[in-house]
Amino acid sequence: MDGTGLARRSVEETTAAAAEIRLRTGTPPCLATVLVGEDPSSVTYVKMKRNRCARAGIESRHVALPAGSTTEDVVAAVTTLSKDPGVHGILLQHPMGPHIDERAAFEAIAPEKDVDGVTMHSFAAMGFGLPGFVSCTPGGIMRLLDAYEVDLAGKHAVVVGRSAILGKPAGMLLLGRNATVTYCHSHTADLSSIVRQADVLVAAVGRPRFITGADIKPGAVVIDAGYNEGNVGDVDFGTAAERASLITPVPGGVGPMTIAVLLEQTVAAASRQLGLS
Ligand code: NAP
Numbered sequence: 001m002d003g004t005g006l007a008r009r010s011v012e013e014t015t016a017a018a019a020e021i022r023l024r025t026g027t028p029p030c031l032a033t034v035l036v037g038e039d040p041s042s043v044t045y046v047k048m049k050r051n052r053c054a055r056a057g058i059e060s061r062h063v064a065l066p067a068g069s070t071t072e073d074v075v076a077a078v079t080t081l082s083k084d085p086g087v088h089g090i091l092l093q094h095p096m097g098p099h100i101d102e103r104a105a106f107e108a109i110a111p112e113k114d115v116d117g118v119t120m121h122s123f124a125a126m127g128f129g130l131p132g133f134v135s136c137t138p139g140g141i142m143r144l145l146d147a148y149e150v151d152l153a154g155k156h157a158v159v160v161g162r163s164a165i166l167g168k169p170a171g172m173l174l175l176g177r178n179a180t181v182t183y184c185h186s187h188t189a190d191l192s193s194i195v196r197q198a199d200v201l202v203a204a205v206g207r208p209r210f211i212t213g214a215d216i217k218p219g220a221v222v223i224d225a226g227y228n229e230g231n232v233g234d235v236d237f238g239t240a241a242e243r244a245s246l247i248t249p250v251p252g253g254v255g256p257m258t259i260a261v262l263l264e265q266t267v268a269a270a271s272r273q274l275g276l277s
Helices: 005-026 040-055 071-084 102-107 119-130 136-147 167-176 192-194 237-241 254-273
Strands: 030-036 060-067 090-094 156-160 178-183 202-203 220-224
Touching: 005 040, 005 136, 005 254, 030 040, 030 071, 030 254, 040 060, 040 119, 040 254, 071 090, 071 102, 090 254, 119 167, 136 167, 136 220, 136 254, 156 167, 156 192, 167 178, 167 202, 178 192
Parallel strands: 030 060, 030 090, 156 178, 156 202, 202 220
Antiparallel strands: none
């Protein structure tokens, strides 16, 4: 499954939508990025997201907070952005450091600006099947499945991983589309036998080549959300590709879709806040 190509098409549409907003309102969509400290990979991620915004005609405003910032400092900075009518979406990069109450910081994001889908409001809306912003990586996974017209109803979807930003919402979105969902995690007994039953497998573990072809049901659709050191996914692509009907590569699968969804949701947020939709 070509995440790079799909993301490119999605970003083209988002770019056109951003230009339309600017034309009709005189205001470009704006994403605020907040970074606490100078963790090198976080710095790189934020820089990359801001570059991608610029290319799509989305303004970005960056707030850099020192590593020693307290939870109150982060909450105050995010609250200011939540109230600023010139900012339509907020991306709070994490991890923020062990001394910060990350949940409190995320909850300072106004729901209508939660384009990264990290607040309890967004999570609950997804759970109830109500409109709202989804966590970007699970959102990207669903767009890939839709683009390849994968019929999910009645299929056994197995999600390996249950983090709040990835595994858990991915399973909830699949459930919302009438798949029968099983979650696996670090306490799961006989994980291989469950993975082998998957018609649709989502690997979101964070362990390089954790799932091999021997555990892939012939014909299964395999989504590898993992991204590990050395650009390696959670699935052993070579052996898994021999049995899967569709499979995402790493890199070039889920990763590009994550950023495409972030941009798409930022433009949707701007459109709503500027009264266009
Ligand atoms: P995480 O918070 O560390 O969660 C990992 C999950 O995997 C946990 O639920 C954990 O179970 C489970 N797990 C760990 N070891 C396991 C084992 N031996 N057997 C079964 N389950 C095991 O990670 P995450 O943030 O969800 O990220 C997962 C992967 O996706 C990482 O490679 C990350 O880099 C990648 N990712 C990619 C993108 C993207 O844009 N492409 C975005 C986000 C994350 P417990 O809950 O029991 O601990």
